[in-house]
Amino acid sequence: KTGLFTYDAGFLSTASCKSKITFIDGDKGELLYRGYPIEELAEHCNFLDVAYLLKHGDLPTSEQKIDFVKIIKRHTMIHEQMAKFYQGFRRDAHPMAVMVGVVGALSAFYHEAEEGFLDPKARNVNFNRIVAKMPTIVALAYRYSRGKPFMYPRNDLGYTANFMHMMFGTPCEEYVPNPVIVHALDTIFTLHADHEQNASTSTVRLAGSSGANPYACISAGIGCLWGPAHGGANEACLKMLAEIGDVSRVPEYIKRAKDKNDSFKLMGFGHRVYKNFDPRAKIMRKICDDVLRELGLENDPLFKLAKELERIALEDDYFVEKKLYPNVDFYSGIVQKAIGIPTEMFTCIFALARTVGWMVQWEEMVMDPEYKIGRPRQVYVGEPRRGVPPTRRPE
Ligand code: SDX
Numbered sequence: 001k002t003g004l005f006t007y008d009a010g011f012l013s014t015a016s017c018k019s020k021i022t023f024i025d026g027d028k029g030e031l032l033y034r035g036y037p038i039e040e041l042a043e044h045c046n047f048l049d050v051a052y053l054l055k056h057g058d059l060p061t062s063e064q065k066i067d068f069v070k071i072i073k074r075h076t077m078i079h080e081q082m083a084k085f086y087q088g089f090r091r092d093a094h095p096m097a098v099m100v101g102v103v104g105a106l107s108a109f110y111h112e113a114e115e116g117f118l119d120p121k122a123r124n125v126n127f128n129r130i131v132a133k134m135p136t137i138v139a140l141a142y143r144y145s146r147g148k149p150f151m152y153p154r155n156d157l158g159y160t161a162n163f164m165h166m167m168f169g170t171p172c173e174e175y176v177p178n179p180v181i182v183h184a185l186d187t188i189f190t191l192h193a194d195h196e197q198n199a200s201t202s203t204v205r206l207a208g209s210s211g212a213n214p215y216a217c218i219s220a221g222i223g224c225l226w227g228p229a230h231g232g233a234n235e236a237c238l239k240m241l242a243e244i245g246d247v248s249r250v251p252e253y254i255k256r257a258k259d260k261n262d263s264f265k266l267m268g269f270g271h272r273v274y275k276n277f278d279p280r281a282k283i284m285r286k287i288c289d290d291v292l293r294e295l296g297l298e299n300d301p302l303f304k305l306a307k308e309l310e311r312i313a314l315e316d317d318y319f320v321e322k323k324l325y326p327n328v329d330f331y332s333g334i335v336q337k338a339i340g341i342p343t344e345m346f347t348c349i350f351a352l353a354r355t356v357g358w359m360v361q362w363e364e365m366v367m368d369p370e371y372k373i374g375r376p377r378q379v380y381v382g383e384p385r386r387g388v389p390p391t392r393r394p395e
Helices: 038-044 047-056 062-074 080-088 095-104 120-146 159-168 179-191 199-208 214-225 233-244 247-258 279-294 301-315 317-321 328-339 343-366
Strands: 005-008 011-014 022-025 030-033
Touching (some): 030 038, 030 279, 038 179, 038 279, 047 179, 047 343, 062 120, 080 120, 095 120, 095 214, 120 159, 159 179, 199 214, 199 343, 214 343, 233 247, 233 301, 279 328
Antiparallel strands (some): 005 011, 022 030
């Protein structure tokens, strides 16, 4: 089953599927990956530890970690034909459009994706391959958009440091990653790795329930994540801060956010499930402070504006009453901006991390003995027409 649909108060709602991967208690603001609190994982593990945990159900032993890292390092390059694929896009194409295309085409380059899902070896190959290649695919989208030379992966660097090398390095000199920034970005990956049955994960599950190959399903998830109400919120949040421009204009935007007749929403605030602080946002807030301090940006006007917006919103009756707290996207956009990642790349970074969760959720679904194609139903609200249709005109 990919989800039981029930008819409730005029809306179809997913009663949700069975899963052992991630647990959220929205009222308590609790998030667990395979039973471990996100706070512990963010504190004591790196992203590849978490990727292994989500995939295999346990944190890796030191030997398992060594093997896993070795496999990942062996798959970081992409097919040279695939690198040429980018040339078909306009330079100013939104990188998420490129990601939908390039990831969707992965199965055209790596045939295991088409092989039967029942073979755990093929599933492991598919998982390791896309986890290894996503940083390269994302970095190439950025490099291509800026007319910069593609940077090959470096196996002497860790997963996230290598991503930063491919994003910001140049062939002219060795890239030396800042450990504070690497840690911040690696933690952002961990915080975004999975989140139960959110819109994009449900998209991946529904696409996968037809038997489509995992890379095609991930591409569908990327398309869904792109939306500003979902993964695109961090990009939309930075655009909103730029539009507000000055602390003096914050009350005007808070007023707009409360106006039922105004479609404006405060980007980076609110959540369908969390009616308490998003635990990821609390961790992101500290990362945000660490990065701004490391880069000497504590007094940057944009970041001071963000802090003022957060303060006012947290005190405002409307936001308090509706339990609208800053969510993970509010802070992740600020951190990425401070690191020098362009806003249009923010959701690609989210997709890089969430690919782990999407792949694991897809696998859990296809391995469910009750697995069959999802088939949402509807409530028909159109007018039934009776009688003979009007005579059809000849073409
Ligand atoms: C992500 O599902 C996931 O897990 C997603 C995610 C993940 O990891 O996959 O956590 C990632 O998508 C985080 C959310 C990022 N989106 C944004 O920051 C966009 C801004 N947020 C809103 O669009 C909104 O909060 C949603 C879409 C996230 C949730 O909207 P809901 O489901 O309507 O939230 P709700 O039912 O709790 O809203 C209660 C009320 C509503 O008003 P009423 O109908 O009661 O009058 O609060 C209002 C909403 O209209 N409201 C807001 C608001 N968010 C909700 N009002 C102003 N500003 C906001 N940001």
